[in-house]
Amino acid sequence: MALVKLNNKAVSNATAFGSITALGSMTFIKKLTASASATLSFVDGTDGVVLDDTYKEYVFTFNNIHPATDQAKFTFNVSSDSGSNYNVTKTTTYFTTYHQEDDGSPILQYEATFDLAQSTAFQNLSANMGNNNDDNLCGELKIFNPSSTTFVKHFIANNNHVHQTSAPASVEPFAAGYCNTTSAVDAVRFQMSSGNIDAGDICLYGIA
Amino acid sequence: MSRHHNINGNIVPFTAAEEAARDTEEAAIITNAPATALATLRDKRNRLLSATDYLALSDNTLTTAMATYRTALRDLPNGKDTVAKCTNAVFPTKP
Numbered sequence: 001m002a003l004v005k006l007n008n009k010a011v012s013n014a015t016a017f018g019s020i021t022a023l024g025s026m027t028f029i030k031k032l033t034a035s036a037s038a039t040l041s042f043v044d045g046t047d048g049v050v051l052d053d054t055y056k057e058y059v060f061t062f063n064n065i066h067p068a069t070d071q072a073k074f075t076f077n078v079s080s081d082s083g084s085n086y087n088v089t090k091t092t093t094y095f096t097t098y099h100q101e102d103d104g105s106p107i108l109q110y111e112a113t114f115d116l117a118q119s120t121a122f123q124n125l126s127a128n129m130g131n132n133n134d135d136n137l138c139g140e141l142k143i144f145n146p147s148s149t150t151f152v153k154h155f156i157a158n159n160n161h162v163h164q165t166s167a168p169a170s171v172e173p174f175a176a177g178y179c180n181t182t183s184a185v186d187a188v189r190f191q192m193s194s195g196n197i198d199a200g201d202i203c204l205y206g207i208a
Numbered sequence: 209m210s211r212h213h214n215i216n217g218n219i220v221p222f223t224a225a226e227e228a229a230r231d232t233e234e235a236a237i238i239t240n241a242p243a244t245a246l247a248t249l250r251d252k253r254n255r256l257l258s259a260t261d262y263l264a265l266s267d268n269t270l271t272t273a274m275a276t277y278r279t280a281l282r283d284l285p286n287g288k289d290t291v292a293k294c295t296n297a298v299f300p301t302k303p
Contacts, residue, residue: 030216037214038222038230047216069237071244083215098255105255128248166245166295167252194237196211 026059029204034197036068042204043083044186051186053147055206060188062159062202065137067129069195071164074129074137075122078146078153078179079187086189087120092177096127100169111173118180122191125157127171128164129192135168136200137161146185153179245294250285256299257281273303 030049032040042060044051051058065074077086094114099106114124126137139159146153156176163169179185190202211222211230222230237244263274270278280300288294 032214032217034214036212038211038226039213039215041213041215043216047218049216071248105252105259107255107258164248166248194233 025208027206029206031201031203034200036196036198038196039189039191040202041083041189051146055208056145057207058143059205060141060202062137062139063200065200066198067131067192068198070131071128072192072194073124074126075124075193076190077122078185080181080183080185083187089118089120089180090116090123090177091118091180092116092123094175096171096173098169098171123175125175126161126173130162130165130168132165135162149182149184153185241291242289245291246285246288249288249294249297253281253284277303
């Protein structure tokens, strides 16, 4: 490998760089784009979607998720039967930070009505969202070892979004928990608590 | 475009049962709109009250202005039986 000469202005005389290996990778798998869509679902095994033991960690990124309906919550659930049913039992926690545009009500609090205790319901990933044209949500959800048949499946999600139109605010929820099943999870669905996902992208990546 | 699922990028139209369920859900949203608006109002009111709770502890004497402010917050939901009344509610100014 050539010598690299450093000074206060630049790196010079670098004619070649050594390779760095075995640091892992983040592999793009699939992007779904909402267009007045009731749900966005990633199902393992078709259309290029991988959600099995190929990777031990999967990341869903949310970009400009825009709800059609004011005060709808962004939610998700998982399936262990290739998307036939999204009703896996979950136990979760949920806390949030909140600060209004009028500088009011800055808070950090646990949201006891947003968590789940051995429930098959969809997990909230947001508070009531606004649906003004410029309101949206960006963030991510990580799921670990979804195909394990030994352990429960943990997930961690956080995002930032604009609160409902009557009380515009910056809201950053932190939702985490586990899918309490030893069956492989092979599909993930996102939807609003009411109305459609008007627009936005969700990308799936595998972490190796 | 009609109601649909996006599954791995494939558009899958709602079934008749899903359409009916969504119709019912949306009708309920309209029916419950005043209650939802009032809940939103109460939520913001509660946050504002909580922000001054520490001033109402037994080892502190509330100023008249602060007592008036907190009373106005507590009374704010009274009579708010429509979405418009809730949306247009004027919150008292914190002293």
